[in-house]
Amino acid sequence: AQSVAQPEDQVNVAEGNPLTVKCTYSVSGNPYLFWYVQYPNRGLQFLLKYITGDNLVKGSYGFEAEFNKSQTSFHLKKPSALVSDSALYFCAVRDTTGGFKTIFGAGTRLFVKA
Amino acid sequence: SAVISQKPSRDICQRGTSLTIQCQVDSQVTMMFWYRQQPGQSLTLIATANQGSEATYESGFVIDKFPISRPNLTFSTLTVSNMSPEDSSIYLCSVGTRDTNTGELFFGEGSRLTVL
Numbered sequence: 001a002q003s004v005a006q007p008e009d010q011v012n013v014a015e016g017n018p019l020t021v022k023c024t025y026s027v028s029g030n031p032y033l034f035w036y037v038q039y040p041n042r043g044l045q046f047l048l049k050y051i052t053g054d055n056l057v058k059g060s061y062g063f064e065a066e067f068n069k070s071q072t073s074f075h076l077k078k079p080s081a082l083v084s085d086s087a088l089y090f091c092a093v094r095d096t097t098g099g100f101k102t103i104f105g106a107g108t109r110l111f112v113k114a
Numbered sequence: 115s116a117v118i119s120q121k122p123s124r125d126i127c128q129r130g131t132s133l134t135i136q137c138q139v140d141s142q143v144t145m146m147f148w149y150r151q152q153p154g155q156s157l158t159l160i161a162t163a164n165q166g167s168e169a170t171y172e173s174g175f176v177i178d179k180f181p182i183s184r185p186n187l188t189f190s191t192l193t194v195s196n197m198s199p200e201d202s203s204i205y206l207c208s209v210g211t212r213d214t215n216t217g218e219l220f221f222g223e224g225s226r227l228t229v230l
Contacts, residue, residue, distance in 0.1 A: 034218055043118070043206055043221035044157075051216045090156065100145050100215045101172075104157040 002027045004093050004105035012111045013081045021076040021108045023091030032094040033074040034102070035065055039087045047089075050074060061085070081112045116141055116211050118222035126228045127197050134193045135225045137207030142187035145210035148180070151224070152203045160205075163190040197229045 003026045013019045025031055032051055036044040048059025050067040058064045065076045074091060091105040117140040127133050137146070146163040160180055162170040169182040184190045194201050207222040 032216060036219075036221075041223075043223040044208075044219075046218040046220070049216075049218055094215055096215070100147075100162070100210055101159060102147075102219060103159075106156045 002093050002095050002101075002103045004091050004103055006089075006091055006105035006108045008108050009106075010109045010111065012113065015083050015112050015114050016080050019078050019081045019085070019110065019112070021089050021091075021110060023074045023076065023105060024072050025074060025091070025093045026072065027093055027095045030096045031074075032096055033065075033067060034092040034094070035059065035063070035074075035076050036090045036092060036104075037087050038090065038107075044090065047076070081110075083112050083114050086110055086112045116143060116209050116220040118207055118209060118220060120205075120207050120222035120225050122225055123223065124226040124228075126230060128230055129198055131197055132193055132195045133197065133227060134191050135205055135207075137190045137192070137222055139188045139209055141211070143209040143211055144187070146184060146190050147208040147210075147219070148182060148190075148192045149206040149208055149221075150203045151206060157206065160192070163192075194227065197227075199229045202227055202229045 005024045034049045035047040038044045048057050050057050055067045063078050088107050090107050092102050094102045119138045121136045148160040149157040151157050159172050160175045163182050163184040165184045181193045204224040204226045206224045208219045210217050
């Protein structure tokens with residue numbers, strides 16, 4: 001069965017500092033991995049995904065994520081955080097063996113302090 | 115990409131009543147899903163809305179409680195039946211715009227239901 005773990009409920013970072021939001025996954029086959037962001041009172045917005053190829057993927061708003069197969073991780077990163085990055089971030093996984101079912105992690109709330 | 119409109123955006127409902135949530139997409143999509151996001155929690159897939167056939171429900175969700183319609187490739191409804199306070203959640207419509215499962219999902223802004 002597929003599962004996703006986001007070990008941190010909340011991440012606090014100062015504006016201008018690098019940020020990392022952690023995600024680990026478990027699937028029976030190869031994974032498709034996604035990050036989404038949710039701003040207050042809004043639906044989820046897609047940030048980036050890993051399907052195949054280069055382990056470092058770049059996405060919207062300067063975010064990037066690194067796929068590490070041996071550690072089954074897909075951590076979200078940004079070199080320099082902005083106050084406007086404060087939001088709820090969800091990691092998600094889909095099993096490549098078939099189907100569109102997407103499993104979401106519990107979410108990590110990011111606070112960027114000015 | 116896809117633009118998804120959900121109605122209502124929020125509602126306060128009485129215990130025992132039912133409410134239907136509408137999801138309209140600005141383009142034809144193959145894959146359409148309904149998720150539930152309970153307060154402070156992650157998203158849980160309720161069902162896949164299949165055009166022209168019965169929805170496919172996930173474990174723990176049944177058609178009698180969450181009937182779904184999908185009359186065409188741009189529209190779906192989710193009904194929350196015989197509501198109780200435990201049904202207070204945000205309900206999200208989501209679509210996949212690609213026929214392969216490599217595509218990302220697009221979400222509506224959600225329908226926030228409060229059951230008294």
